Amino acid sequence: MHALIEQWPRFFSGPNILFLATALAHTVLLSLASCSLGLLFGFLIASTRLTRSWTLLPLRLLLTGLTESLRRIPPLVVLFLVFFGFSLIAVDIEPFWIALFALTLIATAFIAEIVRSGFRSIPREQWDAAATMNFSLVQTLAHVVVPQAWKIIVPTVSLFFVMFIKDTALASQIGVLELTFVGKSFIDRGFSPLLSFGTVLALYFILSFPLARTGQWLEARLASS
Amino acid sequence: MNYALHYGQVTPYLPYLLGGALVSLWISALAFAGGLVIGLLGAFGRIYGGPILSRLIYAYYIFFTNTPQLVQIFFLFYGLADFGLLMTPFEAVWLGLTLNAGAYLIEIQKAGFLSTRASELEAAETLGMSRPQQLRFVIIPHIARVLFPPLSNQFIIVIMGSSMGAIFGLEELTGRAVNINGQTFRALEVFSLAGVIYLGVTLLATVGLALVGRLLLRVPMRIA
Amino acid sequence: MHHLDVRGLTADYAGKPVLKGVSFTVTRGAIVSLIGPSGSGKSTILRTLTGLLRPSGGEIWLDERQLDYRKTADVAYARQRIAIVFQQYNLFQNMTALRNVTVTPEKVRKRDKREVEAEAVALLQKVGLGDKLKAYPDELSGGQQQRVAIARALALKPEILLLDEVTSALDPELVHEVLDTVRLLAAEGMTMITVSHEMGFVRELASNVMFLEAGRVIESGPPQQIFEAAREARTRQFIGKTLYR
Numbered sequence: 001m002h003a004l005i006e007q008w009p010r011f012f013s014g015p016n017i018l019f020l021a022t023a024l025a026h027t028v029l030l031s032l033a034s035c036s037l038g039l040l041f042g043f044l045i046a047s048t049r050l051t052r053s054w055t056l057l058p059l060r061l062l063l064t065g066l067t068e069s070l071r072r073i074p075p076l077v078v079l080f081l082v083f084f085g086f087s088l089i090a091v092d093i094e095p096f097w098i099a100l101f102a103l104t105l106i107a108t109a110f111i112a113e114i115v116r117s118g119f120r121s122i123p124r125e126q127w128d129a130a131a132t133m134n135f136s137l138v139q140t141l142a143h144v145v146v147p148q149a150w151k152i153i154v155p156t157v158s159l160f161f162v163m164f165i166k167d168t169a170l171a172s173q174i175g176v177l178e179l180t181f182v183g184k185s186f187i188d189r190g191f192s193p194l195l196s197f198g199t200v201l202a203l204y205f206i207l208s209f210p211l212a213r214t215g216q217w218l219e220a221r222l223a224s225s
Numbered sequence: 226m227n228y229a230l231h232y233g234q235v236t237p238y239l240p241y242l243l244g245g246a247l248v249s250l251w252i253s254a255l256a257f258a259g260g261l262v263i264g265l266l267g268a269f270g271r272i273y274g275g276p277i278l279s280r281l282i283y284a285y286y287i288f289f290t291n292t293p294q295l296v297q298i299f300f301l302f303y304g305l306a307d308f309g310l311l312m313t314p315f316e317a318v319w320l321g322l323t324l325n326a327g328a329y330l331i332e333i334q335k336a337g338f339l340s341t342r343a344s345e346l347e348a349a350e351t352l353g354m355s356r357p358q359q360l361r362f363v364i365i366p367h368i369a370r371v372l373f374p375p376l377s378n379q380f381i382i383v384i385m386g387s388s389m390g391a392i393f394g395l396e397e398l399t400g401r402a403v404n405i406n407g408q409t410f411r412a413l414e415v416f417s418l419a420g421v422i423y424l425g426v427t428l429l430a431t432v433g434l435a436l437v438g439r440l441l442l443r444v445p446m447r448i449a
Numbered sequence: 450m451h452h453l454d455v456r457g458l459t460a461d462y463a464g465k466p467v468l469k470g471v472s473f474t475v476t477r478g479a480i481v482s483l484i485g486p487s488g489s490g491k492s493t494i495l496r497t498l499t500g501l502l503r504p505s506g507g508e509i510w511l512d513e514r515q516l517d518y519r520k521t522a523d524v525a526y527a528r529q530r531i532a533i534v535f536q537q538y539n540l541f542q543n544m545t546a547l548r549n550v551t552v553t554p555e556k557v558r559k560r561d562k563r564e565v566e567a568e569a570v571a572l573l574q575k576v577g578l579g580d581k582l583k584a585y586p587d588e589l590s591g592g593q594q595q596r597v598a599i600a601r602a603l604a605l606k607p608e609i610l611l612l613d614e615v616t617s618a619l620d621p622e623l624v625h626e627v628l629d630t631v632r633l634l635a636a637e638g639m640t641m642i643t644v645s646h647e648m649g650f651v652r653e654l655a656s657n658v659m660f661l662e663a664g665r666v667i668e669s670g671p672p673q674q675i676f677e678a679a680r681e682a683r684t685r686q687f688i689g690k691t692l693y694r
Contacts, residue, residue, distance in 0.1 A: 069420070069424055072385075072423065072424050072427040072428065073420040073423050073424060074385045074386075074387075074388035074389075074399065074423060075385075076388045076389060076391065076392075076399055077388060077399055077402070077416055077419055077420050077423065078420075080399075080402075080403075080412070080416045081412075081413065081416045081417060081420065084406075084412035084413055084416065085413060087412075088228050088413070125535065125537055125539040126539065126541060126542070128501055128535070128539060129535065129539035129540075129541065130541075131500070131501065131528075132499045132500065132501065132528055132532070132533050133528065133532075133553040133557060133605065134525050134528045134529065134553075134557055134558075135553070135557055136557075139556060139557060143541070143544075143552055143556060144541050144543065147543040148542055148543050162291075165293075166292070166293035166294065166295075167293075168293075169293035169294075169295045169296055170295060170389075172295070173392060179296075180293065180295055180296050180299070183296065183299065184299065187303055192307060193299075193300065193303035193304040193306070193307050194300075194304050194307065197296055197299050197300040197303065197304065198300070198304075200296055201288075201292045201296055201297070201300060204291065204292045204293055204296065205288065205291050205292055208291040208292070209287065209291045212290075212291060
């Protein structure tokens with residue numbers, strides 16, 4: 001305990017604060033980017049899975065297999081797979097981009113499922129009415145389904161985003177300079193674990209909690225309308 | 226790219242890997258059990274404990290659900306050592322998993338307990354049931370049915386979380402995969418194999434739990 | 450020349466046969482009413498004609514042209530000419546009444562926006578909802594929603610209009626406003642196939658009544674025959690049970 005008080009000024013030195021800030025930025029970037037891409041690809045995958053043609057069946061099966069698998073394999077394993085996969089193909093890629101790729105894969109899988117649930121929440125009759133008037137899949141999604149489903153999808157995705165920030169901590173294990181990595185590095189430099197990880201925990205909390213609250217507010221707000 | 230997949234170099238380790246899966250399941254079960262206890266106590270504390278206790282428990286929940294599990298375990302592993310409490314990797318990971326799961330299970334169980342319906346209790350009362358009888362025939366069956374799906378789901382989440390044990394040297398499935406990689410350098414093969422085993426374990430667990438839910442508790446659960 | 454000619458139509462739902470060989474013809478301007486107990490396959494016929502259910506066998510001829518409902522192009526062709534109004538109205542919840550009526554002609558058929566809107570306004574006025582153009586479905590009563598649904602179907606300029614139990618989901622006092630609208634369409638000579646429990650209405654408007662039971666046509670004929678002098682015993686039984694209506 002006394003170590004904590006004694007180390008405080010040394011811990012919160014200029015360079016260290018910069019270090020923490022950079023790490024925080026990386027955490028935020030990693031979360032935002034992978035979730036945004038996840039939203040885009042997840043939506044595309046969920047939409048593709050709605051098609052009915054025989055020609056697209058192999059693609060639908062592949063996408064279903066991938067999304068179901070990526071949701072059931074621990075993120076750490078996915079990170080390792082992507083990391084070692086990349087190390088064979090390319091010589092010099094920053095761990096950040098490797099982590100981004102892996103995290104995007106995971107986010108895509110989960111968001112695809114969220115979007116798919118959103119689509120399925122639209123009553124069959126709405127789809128039928130559009131079908132009987134010769135709406136194409138794209139037209140049905142654009143004019144009928146998405147305008148109704150977004151009220152469920154958006155809050156769920158934002159709550160997923162909050163949860164996903166925690167998964168980015170695993171990127172530390174492949175060498176990305178994000179919050180968890182930096183916390184560990186402080187320990188390696190001799191700082192008290194309470195101080196190091198305590199600060200890191202606090203930073204994650206400050207990042208996550210307001211967003212969680214906003215997501216819940218969104219959920220309540222949109223559910224009633 | 227001149228890399229060919231040599232699963233042959235990794236398949237001899239399959240029993241070792243599967244043993245790791247058992248360790249994953251074991252630590253997950255222990256952590257889930259611990260979490261259930263925390264959840265039970267916490268839920269009661271939230272419902273019956275008065276405003277201060279309720280807020281404290283809620284703070285615990287908020288803390289553990291808004292920070293990464295990995296950092297929580299790091300904090301315990303290194304932090305408690307600082308206070309003189311040295312833990313083995315297994316203990317530290319178990320504690321971290323338990324405290325984390327416990328937080329979620331508090332809210333899950335609280336919702337479950339609060340879901341008892343006044344109408345059902347009224348009916349039971351007018352039928353002449355005593356309180357213990359109401360508990361046995363109405364309240365507990367209902368709560369069990371309401372809680373089973375989210376609890377099953379949380380258990381799967383704990384299994385997925387147990388893979389972090391590898392980072393602390395724990396020899397569960399991921400940890401053993403890391404070891405094998407260290408020996409054979411066949412990273413893609415061993416981690417994909419570990420991935421498949423995780424798939425198998427979670428699918429088996431999901432289906433198994435769904436069957437238990439459907440048959441024993443008559444909870445309408447989707448099988449996969 | 451028949452407008453619609455159905456021969457030996459069979460269809461399955463959830464593995465079980467629902468239509469077991471239904472044949473009928475519809476001439477231009479005719480109003481064919483399907484009656485019968487629940488599960489007899491009446492709505493299934495309509496849903497098959499509009500491509501929501503794939504038939505397992507039989508032939509469907511629209512204006513001397515045979516359509517293969519297993520082909521997407523043929524189903525699209527049929528949907529250009531046949532419009533359906535559902536029991537539950539199935540209005541698009543995210544659109545106003547006006548938008549519900551304009552969206553298909555404008556976005557799917559790519560017609561001119563102003564033309565489509567003018568027509569839609571006229572149609573909604575025709576069904577008595579000229580003052581509800583900007584209302585959303587959840588702001589309208591059941592009867593009003595159903596009339597919007599009819600306007601929406603009419604905006605497609607169909608040759609044949611299918612009415613699937615369009616008053617069954619309505620409170621009794623709202624039924625007449627929808628029936629009045631259908632009367633209007635009948636007077637204008639629209640070819641219609643209706644499924645209805647409103648026997649008085651069927652008797653009044655139908656040119657041909659078909660009694661179905663368990664996926665088969667038991668009897669078919671003008672209303673006077675079906676309601677007063679049915680040839681088949683089962684028809685008489687059914688009519689007898691529903692006579693109080």
